[in-house]
Amino acid sequence: MDSNQQMDKSSLSNQPDLSFNLLDLLASLWRWKKQILILMAAVSLGTVVISLFLPNYYTASCTFVPANEDKDLFGKDSKNNSMYGDEEAVDRAIIFANSAPMVDYMVKEFKLSERYAINASTPKGESRVSKRFLKLYNVKKNDHGGIEISMQDKDPQMAAKMLNAAIAKLDALYKQATQPNKDLMMKTYEAALDNKRKELKDIGDSLFLLRRKYAVYDVKTQGELLSTLLMDTESQLAENSAKLEAFRKIGRADSIANLSAKVQGLNKKLEILNSKSDSVNSSISVNAYNEGRELIMYYDAQTVSINIDIAEILQEYTRFKAQASSTTSSIITLEPVQIPKIKSYPVRSIMVLAAAFLSLMIGIIGALVIDLNKRIDWKEVLNK
Numbered sequence: 103m104d105s106n107q108q109m110d111k112s113s114l115s116n117q118p119d120l121s122f123n124l125l126d127l128l129a130s131l132w133r134w135k136k137q138i139l140i141l142m143a144a145v146s147l148g149t150v151v152i153s154l155f156l157p158n159y160y161t162a163s164c165t166f167v168p169a170n171e172d173k174d175l176f177g178k179d180s181k182n183n184s185m186y187g188d189e190e191a192v193d194r195a196i197i198f199a200n201s202a203p204m205v206d207y208m209v210k211e212f213k214l215s216e217r218y219a220i221n222a223s224t225p226k227g228e229s230r231v232s233k234r235f236l237k238l239y240n241v242k243k244n245d246h247g248g249i250e251i252s253m254q255d256k257d258p259q260m261a262a263k264m265l266n267a268a269i270a271k272l273d274a275l276y277k278q279a280t281q282p283n284k285d286l287m288m289k290t291y292e293a294a295l296d297n298k299r300k301e302l303k304d305i306g307d308s309l310f311l312l313r314r315k316y317a318v319y320d321v322k323t324q325g326e327l328l329s330t331l332l333m334d335t336e337s338q339l340a341e342n343s344a345k346l347e348a349f350r351k352i353g354r355a356d357s358i359a360n361l362s363a364k365v366q367g368l369n370k371k372l373e374i375l376n377s378k379s380d381s382v383n384s385s386i387s388v389n390a391y392n393e394g395r396e397l398i399m400y401y402d403a404q405t406v407s408i409n410i411d412i413a414e415i416l417q418e419y420t421r422f423k424a425q426a427s428s429t430t431s432s433i434i435t436l437e438p439v440q441i442p443k444i445k446s447y448p449v450r451s452i453m454v455l456a457a458a459f460l461s462l463m464i465g466i467i468g469a470l471v472i473d474l475n476k477r478i479d480w481k482e483v484l485n486k
Contacts, residue, residue, distance in 0.1 A: 126473075127470070130469050130470055130473045131466060131469060133469070133473075134465070134468075134469035134472075137465065137469070138462065138465035138466065138469065141461050141464070141465045142458050142461045142462055142465065144461075145457050145458065145460070145461035146454050146457055146458045146461070148457075149453055149454050149457035149458075150450070150454055153448055153450040153453050153454070154450075156448045157256050158256065158445040158448075159238075159254045159255065159256060159445060159446055159448075160254065160255060160256070160257070160258035160261050160442040160444075160445055160446060161252050161253070161254045161261065161442055161446040162252065162253050162254075162255075162258070162261040162262040162264075162265040162439055162440065162441065162442050163250065163251065163252040163253075163265070163439075163442075164250075164251055164252075164265060164269065164435055164436075164437060164438075164439045165244065165248045165249065165250050165251075165435070165436045165437060166248065166249055166251065166269065166433050166434060166435045166436060167192065167247070167248050167249065167433075167434050167436065168191040168192060168194070168195040168249075168276065168432060168433060168434070169191075169431065169432050169433065169434050170188075170191070189247070192243060192247060192248075192249060193243075194276075194279075195249055195272065195276060195433070196241055196242075196243060196249060198272055198275045198276055198279065199241040199249070199251060199268070199272050200236075200241055201275065203275060204268065204271055204272065204275060205232050205235060205236065207271050208235060208239070208264065208267070208268060208271070209222075209228075209231055209232060209235060211267060212260075212264055212267070214231050214234070214235055215227070215228075215231045218231060218234045218235075220234065238253065238254040238255065239252070239253050239254075239268070240252045248436065251265065251268065251269065252265070253265040253268065254446065258441050258442045258443065259441055261441075261442060262439050262440065262441045262442070265439050266439050269433060269435065269439070272433060273431050273432050273433045276432040276433065277432050280432070281426075284422075284426040285426075287422060287426070288419070288422065288423060288426060291415060291418065291419035291422065291423075292419070294415050295412065295415055295416060295419065298408055298411055298412045298415065299412065301408055302405065302408045302409065302412065305401055305404050305405055305408065306405065308401060309398065309401040309402070309405065312397055312398050312401065313398065316393060316395075316397075316398065318395060318398050
């Protein structure tokens with residue numbers, strides 16, 4: 103064995119033993135048990151004294167859900183007929199509940215700077231008041247899709263009063279945020295109605311001029327009458343013309359004169375029925391009817407279609423207007439806010455137990471560190 107190996111063994115033998123086994127741990131704790139118990143008793147007693155000086159806080163709480171702003175009031179759409187809003191409405195309500203307008207309202211309404219004894223004359227002070235309020239005010243979504251909102255205060259009645267005010271303000275903020283969109287929708291409906299009514303008036307004016315020009319007022323009935331009239335006139339004309347020829351051959355002057363007048367009248371009638379549309383003022387012109395028929399049918403169909411559109415838009419507009427002007431709350435509370443009777447903070451027993459446990463851990467670690475420190479020759483360590 104060479105000299106270097108001998109020196110390494112010598113140095114290892116001179117190093118202190120820093121290892122701890124279970125018996126060493128128990129022995130160390132037994133030696134320091136009195137000090138550890140005194141530390142635990144002192145910390146626990148101190149915690150009891152301190153906790154007695156802490157003010158009691160009471161928590162008022164409530165569960166609510168936003169109402170369905172798009173609910174079909176008349177039950178037309180069964181898919182959108184629920185009283186409660188969807189997930190987007192819940193998320194939107196939580197945003198409003200934690201918004202700056204809500205915090206500013208609560209701070210000013212209840213003079214929280216004075217209540218929390220914070221000087222709010224500076225921006226930093228205002229921020230401290232807001233942070234203090236948000237620490238005592240909590241909004242969260244529960245596992246059932248509802249929203250839980252709570253307010254803590256030293257006075258249980260004030261906690262309930264502040265929570266009720268927060269819910270009322272949330273309802274106002276929710277309506278305020280959705281109202282501009284409702285107003286825009288109402289203006290859109292009104293503009294659509296105005297456009298349709300103007301279009302209907304223009305078509306009505308055109309239809310009036312066409313009816314006057316072509317003397318067509320009822321396409322179906324007038325067409326049937328004109329067809330029948332034309333066929334009857336042609337039939338009578340042919341019959342009377344044949345009789346006239348027969349009477350001329352046998353020389354019956356009185357019958358010839360009578361039939362000649364009838365034939366002349368029927369020819370005139372047939373002439374009117376077949377006259378051009380621009381040269382007739384009568385409503386029995388077949389040519390005028392045929393020329394104006396398609397145009398008038400088209401405008402009649404347009405009139406019917408526009409009237410249907412106006413009726414549908416007006417129905418939707420009436421339904422939406424009734425919903426938009428509704429005074430019902432946008433927030434549905436599942437339970438009224440109750441004045442809390444039991445304090446929620448501080449829980450003094452838990453504070454004392456936590457302090458005792460923490461002091462026990464500190465005592466154990468301190469005892470082990472002290473015993474470990476005794477095994478180390480610091481002079482030798484520092485002189486190396």
